[in-house]
Amino acid sequence: MTDTLDAAPQTLDEIPREPTQDGPKVRLYLVDGSGFIFRAFHALPPLTRKSDGLPVGAVQGFCNMLWKLLVDMKASDDAPTHLAVVFDHSEQTFRNKLYDKYKAHRPPPPEDLRPQFPLVRDATRAFGVPCLELPGYEADDLIAAYACKVRDFGGEVVIVSSDKDLMQLVGPQVTMLDTMKNVRIGPEQVVEKFGVPPDKVVDVQALCGDSVDNVPGAPGIGIKTASALILEYGDLDTLLSRAHEIKQDKRRQTLIDFADQVRLSRELVRLDCDTPLPSPIDELAVEDPDPQVLADFLELMEFRTLARRVVEARGGAAPTATPAPAETKGPQVPQHAAIDVTTYQCVRDVETLDAWIARARAAGIVAFDTETDALSSASAELCGVSLAVAPGEACYIPVGHQDEAAGGLDFEEPADLAQIPCEEVIARLKPLLEDPAVLKVAQNAKYDMAVLSRYGIEVGPIDDTMLISFVLEAGLHKSHGMDELAKRWLDHEPISFKTVAGAGKAQKSFKHVPLSEATCYAAEDSDVTLRLYEHLRPRLAHEHLLTVYETLERPLPKVLVEMELAGVKVDPERLRQLSNDFAVRMGELEIEAHRLAGRPFNLGSPKQIGEVLYQEMGLATGKTTGTGATSTDASVLEDLAAQGHELPRTLLDWRQLSKLKGTYTDNLVAAISPRTGRVHTSFSLAAATTGRLASSDPNLQNIPVRTEEGRKIRKAFIAEPGHVLISADYSQIELRLLAHIGDIPQLKQAFKDGLDIHAMTASEMFGVPVEGMPAETRRRAKAINFGIVYGISAFGLANQLSIPREEAGAYIKTYFDRFPGIRTYMDRMIQQVRSQAFVTTIFGRKVHIPAARGKSQAERSFADRAAINAPIQGAAADVIRRAMVRMPDALRAEGLTARMLLQVHDELVFEAPEAEAEAVIAVAKRVMESAPEPAVALSVPLVVEARAAANWDDAH
DNA sequence: TCGACGCGC
DNA sequence: TGGGATGCGCGTCGAT
DSSP: OOOGGGGSSOOGGGSOSSTTSSSSOOEEEEEEHHHHHHHHHHHSOOOBOTTTOOBOHHHHHHHHHHHHHHHHHHHSTTOOSEEEEEOOOOSOOHHHHHOTTTTTTOOOOOTTTTTHHHHHHHHHHHTTOOEEOOTTOOHHHHHHHHHHHHHHTTOEEEEEOOOGGGGGGOSSSEEEEETTTTEEEOHHHHHHHHSSOGGGHHHHHHHHOBTTTTBOOOTTOOHHHHHHHHHHHSSHHHHHHTGGGOSSHHHHHHHHHTHHHHHHHHHHHSOOTTOOOSSOGGGGBOOOOOHHHHHHHHHHHTOHHHHHHHHHHTTOOOOOSOOOOHHHHOOOOOOOOOOOGGGOEEOOSHHHHHHHHHHHHHHTEEEEEEEESSSOTTTOOEEEEEEEEETTEEEEEESSOOOOOOOSSOOSOOOOOOOOOHHHHHHHHHHHHHOTTSEEEESSHHHHHHHHHTTTOOOOSEEEHHHHHHHHHBTTBSOOOHHHHIIIIIOOOOOOHHHHHOOGGGOOOGGGSOHHHHHHHHHHHHHHHHHHHHHHHHHHHHTTOHHHIIIIITTHHHHHHHHHHHOEEEOHHHHHHHHHHHHHHHHHHHHHHHHHHTSOOOTTOHHHHHIIIIIISOOOOOOBOTTSOBOOOHHHHHHHHHTTOHHHHHHHHHHHHHHIIIIIIHHHHHTBOTTTSEEOOEEESSSSTTSOOEEESSOOSOOOOSSHHHHHHHTTEEOOTTEEEEEEEESSHHHHHHHHHTTOHHHHHHHHTTOOHHHHHHHHHHOOOSTTOOHHHHHHHHHHHHHHHHTOOHHHHHHHHTOOHHHHHHHHHHHHHHOHHHHHHHHHHHHHHHHHSEEEOTTOOEEEOGGGGOSSHHHHHHHHHHHHHHHHHHHHHHHHHHHHHHHHHHHHHTTOOOEEEEEOSSEEEEEEEGGGHHHHHHHHHHHHHTTTTTTOOOSSOOOEEEEEESBHHHHO
8 A cells, every 4th residue: 555644654553552561652642622623613714515505614624734733743753653632521510510600601602613513523533533522521631631641651742732721731741732823832832821831830820810711810910920929939829828928918918818719710720630531542543544434524525625635645646537416426335234133132231231331432323222111201111222333233231121910820930030220221321321422323312312311311412313314305205213214225124013012902011021022122223223324324414414404403302302301281170171161062062963953963973964964954065075975074064054054053063162172171181291290292303394393192283272262272271380381483484484585575575664464465466555454355365375375276265265266366366466576486496396306495404295206287286386385384494493492502591491392383382480581582582583593694584472471372 | 094174383 | 178276284083
C-alpha cells in the first residue's frame, strides 16, 4: 500500500499496548472537541449543505482541522502514538453541585449548531479517531485525567486547544497546541497569559473569576492584581491566611470578605485528574482511517474539496467521473450473514452482562428493545431487555420471568428461572443507556423510553428505525412496524409475538414465556433493529432527509413521552353523570323511534334503519354507500328531516347521544389510570403521512367541541387543584401556509393586516363590503376556503353548502379568477405528483403519494387532491412539531413548571399552576409563533390564541 | 375482519 | 365518456 498515512514513523504494531510497559514513549494528542466546535462555529462563515440546507459549517471546520492535524503530525518530529477527541457530556457536572450558578448564564447553543454536535462525533469516527466523553464531567476534566496519567507514566501530551482553563495542565511533558493560530503553548506562554507559571494558574483564576463560566472569584480583582498577589505570597492559601497584611484597604477587605468565595472558585476552576477514564489509553493508539468510511462520510457531507485532498494525499487520482445522480446511486449497505436466532445468548449473571455492556461501549452503538407484560407503556412492567452490538451479536437479559402459576395437574419439572435481579440489571444498564458516547438504536423508541423512564433511565442519544423509515417512505407503506421493515429490507420474517405468547384467549404474558424462546424472540428484535439501522440510516443523508429527521422526528419521542406520562385529569363523576343522562334520553328516543316505525328495531344498525326508512316507510334520497347499500348517514337523515319526517330527526338525536356515550363518556372513565388518576393517551409519530401526530388509547384528538352536548364532555377535562388548563392554538394556520406557499398576494396582505380572512375572501369574490356582510355570505366563503385546502370539487362544495352544483361551480371559478395563484399552486402540485409520485413541505418533509401512478382515474384524482393538501397540512404539522421540540426548554428557561399535555394538530394544551398562567401563555405564544424560524421565513405572520381556564372547554 | 358512521383538525 | 366527486386520523358498532 502506498498510503501516505503509512509513512508515519510508527505503525500500529510498534505502538505499545500498555503505556506502563517499556517501549516507545507514549505521545498522546488530546483534541478539545467541544471547544473546537464552538470556535469553528463562531469563527467561520455559516455554511449549509447545498442539497438540503443542513448547517455544516462547524463540521467542516472541524474536519479541516482534524485532517490538517493528521497530515502535520506525520511530518513532525513529535508525531503522536495515541490520539483522541474529547467532548463535553452534559450541562450537569459535579461543579453544579458545588455551585449551582456555575455556567448558569450560558445560553443554549444556537439552533444552527445543535444538529452539528452528533455530526462532529460521526466525523471523528470517520477519521478513525476515538471519541471520549463521560456523563457528569466536562471535556476539560477528561483531558486533565488523561494528561496526568500519561505524564505520570513518563509520556508526553499535546492538548489541541486554546482554552485558558486548560493551561493549568501545562508542564515539561504537557504542552498545548492552538491549531487555528498555529501556536504552541508551553510554560512561557502561560506566564505571558497569567503572569504566573502553570502550577499557579488555578490560584490566579480563583481570584479573578470568570464571568463567562460564572465563576465568582473576588470582586474587583483581575489577572494583573491576582498574579501580583500570588507571586508575592507564593500561593492562594498563604495569601488568604495572611490577607490582613495587605496594605491597600479595599483589596484587603475584599480578600477577607470573599475568602470563601475564592476557595469555592478554586474548586470550580481546578481540573480533576482523578476523573475516571472511559477508555484505556492503549485503545487510543493512532490508526489509519478506513478510506472507504472516510470517503463516504465526506461525500455525505458534500465536503468535495476535503474529499479531493484526502484522495490526493493517499496518492490516488481525484475522481474525474461525475458521480451518478443521488437518487439512483444509493448508499453502500453492508452485507451480513443471515439472521440465526439460535446464536443469541441469554444473560443470567452479572459477569456476562458486564461483558455485553463493555462490547456495546467498544462498538459505540447498541440496538436495544424492552420486553414488557402489557401493551401500554404507562403501566407495563419490564420483563427483560435485549441488546445487539453487531449484526448477529445479540443477547436477552430477562428480569421478570416467572413460572406460570402452577395449578392443577402440572407435574412438569419447574424450569430454572434464575435471573439477575431487576435492580441490578437497571443499575448496570443505566450508565450505558445514558452514555452520550454510545448511540442507542430502537424501533419505536418512544415506547422503550417511556418504560425505562419509570425505572429511572433517561435513554439517550437515540435513533429510531421506525422514524427513519417514516421520513424516507411516508405514504409508501401503511405501517413502519418492525416486522414489515424486516420483510422489506432484510427479507426476513421475525418470530411473531403470537408464536411465543399465543393469541386470543390463550395469550400469556411475556414473563411466562420460557427463557429459551424469549431469548430467540427478544434478541432477534434488537438484531433486526440494528440491521435495519445500518440499512436505512445512510439513506437519510443520501436522500437529503437528514435535517427533516434530526429536527422534526428525532427529538420528539422524548417530548411525547413526557406528555404521555403526565396524562390529563378528567372528572369521572361528571362523566358518569353525563353517561347516565345520555342513557336516559337515549331510552326515551328509542321508544319514540320504535313508535314512529311501528315496530322495534336496532337503532344502531344502519341496515335496519334502511329497512324501516326506505322499504317500510317509502322514503328515499337515492344516496348510496360504497357497497351499494342505501345510505343512512347524517346528511341523508338531515335531508329527510328537512322534508318534515319525524323519525330521521329522532334517529339523528339518538345517534348523537349514542356516539357521545359509547365513544367518550364511558370509555374515558375506563381509561383513567388507577395509578395516577389521569388519562394517558398514546401519540403516534409515524401514522399520518403528512406528519400529523395521531392519538389513540384513548384518542384525545377528537374530543367533541362543535355541539353543546359534546362540549359537556370537554368540560370534564380539568386541571389539578390550584392549577389551570391552558389551550394555545394557531389561528388559520393552514390558510396562512397556503397564502405563503401559493404566494397569494391578497391573502398574505389580509393576514398581515389582521383581517377576518373569510369575510375578506367573500368580499373579494362577491364584490360586497366586509361591513354589513350577511352571515351566509361569509359562511360560503369559509366553506370554500376550507374546501380549497382539501382540493374540493364543485360537487363536494354543493353538498357542503346545500346549493346547486352549477352555483358551486361558479363560486369555484370566481375564486380561482380572484386568486389565480391558488390555481397555479394546485396545478404545480398535480404536475409534481404525477411526475414524481411525491410532494414535499417547505421544511423538506417528503410525502409519497403512490396513487398518482394508479391505474384508474379515480385513484389519480385522489392523488391530485392529496398532493394539494399534503404540503399544507404537512407544513402545519412541521410547524407545531418544531414548537413542541422547543417548548419544554423554553418553559424551563423561564423557571416555569407548566407541562405540555396534549397536541391536537393546531393546538397545544398545558397544565400550569394558576400563578404561572400568564407567563406560560406568553412563552407558548412566542415559541409557537416563531416556530418556523430560522429554517423558514414565512411571508405571513403566524398568530396563536391562548387562554387559561379551569377546564378544557372554557380554555379553548 | 370489514364497512358504515361520526368525532376532531 | 362518465363515475365519482374535500385532506388526515381513530373508535365504535353491527354484520359477516
